Amino acid sequence: VSSLAAFAHFDPDGLVAPHVERHIRELSTVADRLVIVSTAPLTDRARATLASYGELIERENVGYDFCSWRAALLPALSDGTRWDRVLISNDSCVGPLRPYRRILTEMATSGADVWGVALSRQFEPHIQSFFVCFEAPVVRSSLLYAFWNAVTPLANRWFVVNRYELGLSRLLRTAGFTLGAYYDMKTGGQPADGNPMIIHWDKALDGGLLPFVKVEVLRDDPAGFGADLMLRRCEERFPEQFEGVRDYIERTREAIALARAGSVVMDEEVAP
Amino acid sequence: VRRLRLARFRVRGFPVADGRAHEPVPERLVLRSRVFDRDWYELQAGRTFPDDRAAIAHYLDHGRVTGFTPAALFDPAYLDPSGWKSADQDPLVTYLCGATADRDPHPLFNEVKQRAKTASIRADLPGLVGFFAVSPAKRALLSLSGVSWTQARSTLVRSMTLEPGTWPAPHPAHPLPPPGEAAPEGALVSVVLPVRDRPLHVLTAITSVRAQTYPAWELVVVDDGSSDQTPANLALMAADDERIRVVRGAGRGVAAARNLGITAASGAYIAFLDSDYLWEPTHLEGALDELRAAGTGAVQTGTRRRVGRDWADTGPPSHSRMASGPPRADLNGLVVTRAVATEAGSFDEGLARGSDLDWYWRVLSVGAVARTDSAMALEHVDPSLTGSLSRTHPQWWLDVAFSHHLVDWDELRAESRDRPAGVTFVFAARADRAQAIDRVRALRAKYPAEQVEVIVWFNETGPRAVWSSAYTVLEARLGATVLLHPAATTGPSAMSLAAGRGRRVLVLGDDPADDLARVGDAVANGPEKVRSVPRVAGSHVGRLAADCTVVSAADFAELDGYEPKAFAGVPDHRSPDHPDS
Numbered sequence: 001v002s003s004l005a006a007f008a009h010f011d012p013d014g015l016v017a018p019h020v021e022r023h024i025r026e027l028s029t030v031a032d033r034l035v036i037v038s039t040a041p042l043t044d045r046a047r048a049t050l051a052s053y054g055e056l057i058e059r060e061n062v063g064y065d066f067c068s069w070r071a072a073l074l075p076a077l078s079d080g081t082r083w084d085r086v087l088i089s090n091d092s093c094v095g096p097l098r099p100y101r102r103i104l105t106e107m108a109t110s111g112a113d114v115w116g117v118a119l120s121r122q123f124e125p126h127i128q129s130f131f132v133c134f135e136a137p138v139v140r141s142s143l144l145y146a147f148w149n150a151v152t153p154l155a156n157r158w159f160v161v162n163r164y165e166l167g168l169s170r171l172l173r174t175a176g177f178t179l180g181a182y183y184d185m186k187t188g189g190q191p192a193d194g195n196p197m198i199i200h201w202d203k204a205l206d207g208g209l210l211p212f213v214k215v216e217v218l219r220d221d222p223a224g225f226g227a228d229l230m231l232r233r234c235e236e237r238f239p240e241q242f243e244g245v246r247d248y249i250e251r252t253r254e255a256i257a258l259a260r261a262g263s264v265v266m267d268e269e270v271a272p
Numbered sequence: 273v274r275r276l277r278l279a280r281f282r283v284r285g286f287p288v289a290d291g292r293a294h295e296p297v298p299e300r301l302v303l304r305s306r307v308f309d310r311d312w313y314e315l316q317a318g319r320t321f322p323d324d325r326a327a328i329a330h331y332l333d334h335g336r337v338t339g340f341t342p343a344a345l346f347d348p349a350y351l352d353p354s355g356w357k358s359a360d361q362d363p364l365v366t367y368l369c370g371a372t373a374d375r376d377p378h379p380l381f382n383e384v385k386q387r388a389k390t391a392s393i394r395a396d397l398p399g400l401v402g403f404f405a406v407s408p409a410k411r412a413l414l415s416l417s418g419v420s421w422t423q424a425r426s427t428l429v430r431s432m433t434l435e436p437g438t439w440p441a442p443h444p445a446h447p448l449p450p451p452g453e454a455a456p457e458g459a460l461v462s463v464v465l466p467v468r469d470r471p472l473h474v475l476t477a478i479t480s481v482r483a484q485t486y487p488a489w490e491l492v493v494v495d496d497g498s499s500d501q502t503p504a505n506l507a508l509m510a511a512d513d514e515r516i517r518v519v520r521g522a523g524r525g526v527a528a529a530r531n532l533g534i535t536a537a538s539g540a541y542i543a544f545l546d547s548d549y550l551w552e553p554t555h556l557e558g559a560l561d562e563l564r565a566a567g568t569g570a571v572q573t574g575t576r577r578r579v580g581r582d583w584a585d586t587g588p589p590s591h592s593r594m595a596s597g598p599p600r601a602d603l604n605g606l607v608v609t610r611a612v613a614t615e616a617g618s619f620d621e622g623l624a625r626g627s628d629l630d631w632y633w634r635v636l637s638v639g640a641v642a643r644t645d646s647a648m649a650l651e652h653v654d655p656s657l658t659g660s661l662s663r664t665h666p667q668w669w670l671d672v673a674f675s676h677h678l679v680d681w682d683e684l685r686a687e688s689r690d691r692p693a694g695v696t697f698v699f700a701a702r703a704d705r706a707q708a709i710d711r712v713r714a715l716r717a718k719y720p721a722e723q724v725e726v727i728v729w730f731n732e733t734g735p736r737a738v739w740s741s742a743y744t745v746l747e748a749r750l751g752a753t754v755l756l757h758p759a760a761t762t763g764p765s766a767m768s769l770a771a772g773r774g775r776r777v778l779v780l781g782d783d784p785a786d787d788l789a790r791v792g793d794a795v796a797n798g799p800e801k802v803r804s805v806p807r808v809a810g811s812h813v814g815r816l817a818a819d820c821t822v823v824s825a826a827d828f829a830e831l832d833g834y835e836p837k838a839f840a841g842v843p844d845h846r847s848p849d850h851p852d853s
Binding site for chain 1: 471472479480482483500504505508511
């Protein structure tokens with residue numbers, strides 16, 4: 001299986017946080033070609049770190065992660081290489097708490113044409129974009145290239161979520177592709193409405209049943225579980241994977257808040 | 273040429289003396305033009321005049337205030353949208369004097385085409401004047417006694433509707449069924465999809481067509497001047513499926529794009545899809561099944577739109593819906609035979625917006641439209657979409673409705689007299705959406721929708737209003753009907769009535785204090801307790817609401833608020849302040 005992976009990176013200080021580097025390193029183990037796109041003002045050290053794991057593209061910080069993935073994927077999808085699998089991910093989460101190779105192996109039996117970590121029922125069922133795996137039937141259809149070809153920068157985060165995150169699942173579902181999710185497969189699906197990364201965050205503590213924890217959940221605590229409590233539990237359960245996360249959250253809190261302040265967010269929206 | 277004709281007309285109508293033309297006398301000018309339609313005017317004014325001169329004098333004095341038009345196909349607001357109310361001279365007089373250049377007085381009237389197809393036109397009279405002088409439709413109307421306003425209007429509109437142009441021959445493999453004839457199985461459906469600068473949305477729309485369970489379709493995508501990745505993506509899709517054809521439009525707007533698509537289509541059926549919609553897989557199959565079962569020439573499927581997390585039904589237009597809020601003529605759920613499309617004519621490319629609404633109403637005038645909810649067209653509202661095929665000039669749906677005179681108000685009146693039992697509870701929420709939700713929620717806790725219908729109207733329109741999730745809550749979760757209107761006129765009251773179904777109407781103002789008690793009274797009291805409202809000067813819902821009045825729907829229909837032109841925001845012409853009251 002030849003795999004192409006694209007990773008979107010941003011850090012307000014131009015650094016590569018420890019948990020981000022661990023994520024990229026893990027991703028590189030399952031990708032034949034890894035393209036890292038950074039919109040951060042990278043330091044030389046950070047640049048060298050990222051470049052050590054794959055091809056590095058630095059671009060202006062516009063258009064959110066979808067434009068970064070576009071920059072990575074369009075050339076790779078049109079250069080004549082026959083890919084069997086395409087993965088996209090970003091630095092918005094801590095993990096994977098289980099090896100990618102194990103996750104990919106387990107998902108191979110699901111029959112899903114496109115899958116992610118979790119299916120969110122917010123707004124409409126969709127794969128959350130912080131990790132998406134496109135299997136061969138999708139990769140070989142013209143729709144995947146056409147989708148990325150259609151991505152353009154949008155003004156705010158909600159617009160991006162509505163058009164691209166929801167729109168990607170909608171397009172592929174309409175085309176008849178099967179959508180799946182690792183967490184759903186392991187738990188038999190979630191009848192509850194809402195975002196599992198928020199309401200089922202604690203399933204991560206169960207041996208990584210939910211193999212990622214969103215940094216946003218730990219920082220903003222949208223469901224009111226108690227941010228410090230959540231982070232402590234994670235650190236106790238996965239000390240290695242969460243090393244440096246507390247420092248990262250504190251270091252970036254103000255910059256992220258400022259960036260969010262300029263972005264229109266629907267009143268009911270919580271981190272799709 | 274027009275100036276020459278007008279000069280001849282002026283000379284003939286107003287003798288020249290001492291080398292100088294006499295100052296035109298407006299009444300005489302209008303009278304001689306034969307454009308003024310006294311029957312038409314009396315229907316609008318709700319009164320009779322002793323003769324044409326009196327009616328014309330009334331029109332010249334009050335036409336710019338009341339908004340009453342001199343004839344079915346002469347609309348001052350269309351002729352001069354920005355200045356007709358404030359102009360020194362009456363718009364009809366201005367037109368007759370030739371000062372309106374090349375503008376037409378009505379979107380359905382095109383002087384050049386009308387002259388080309390009407391051999392008997394009076395060449396010595398300027399365009400519209402000449403046509404009106406010899407129009408067979410007009411002669412027929414004038415010879416009929418008891419002709420209704422609706423009959424007059426529909427006859428005139430039909431007689432004046434432009435030829436749709438040259439339509440291509442039907443697909444040879446599938447003979448063209450006439451309107452109303454059952455559709456042959458397996459007939460080709462042409463899907464017309466106009467798009468500009470929506471490279472992702474159109475992908476989903478096209479994909480939903482390719483996923484249809486009905487296989488005999490062709491997709492005509494009209495790219496109306498895209499400047500982004502849309503053409504590249506369309507080329508990709510066309511390369512994948514030979515049933516997809518891409519036609520390049522000239523960027524002239526959605527009406528022109530749809531006309532181009534229909535011209536390029538070869539199917540026996542025409543279906544429409546917008547780039548931000550998608551069809552459920554059984555859409556075409558379900559629509560054609562219903563078309564065959566009903567034996568009609570058109571079918572409307574269900575349509576829904578998603579705003580945020582909620583879905584709202586956006587059904588087909590009806591007379592009630594027409595009067596009850598923003599346009600809901602959703603072409604995405606409409607499938608018609610080519611014969612119906614041909615008879616309905618081409619989309620009006622002169623309309624800035626609402627050409628779909630206008631066309632839909634013409635389809636309705638051709639014949640019955642079957643209805644099925646077993647198939648569905650879905651719209652996923654995307655607030656980030658900035659481009660649109662519609663022209664940028666904001667001409668809203670009421671303009672279309674009134675300038676085209678396609679609202680059947682007589683039918684509305686008839687409907688209001690034949691309603692199921694029950695109470696329709698109407699209140700004005702102004703802009704306080706939260707209070708409106710509280711009021712309806714409290715009411716719903718006691719009275720189900722079958723017992724008490726709730727209509728809430730708000731003084732707002734526009735994209736922001738349409739987007740309000742409060743409206744979705746009111747409609748989808750609390751079973752209320754939301755009406756939007758931009759200003760506090762008598763219009764909303766009539767809109768409320770038109771949209772309502774209760775035989776009794778309870779109208780309340782802003783104060784929610786006694787809602788339950790008053791609704792309880794209205795529910796408990798039988799029809800015999802309903803207070804009859806006499807036709808009195810100045811009686812409209814705004815005044816009735818002040819003391820909470822229950823009226824019968826039939827009486828309600830006679831109130832001034834039912835006057836169509838009242839919707840346009842003109843003052844109540846029977847108010848005490850009006851010279852004619």
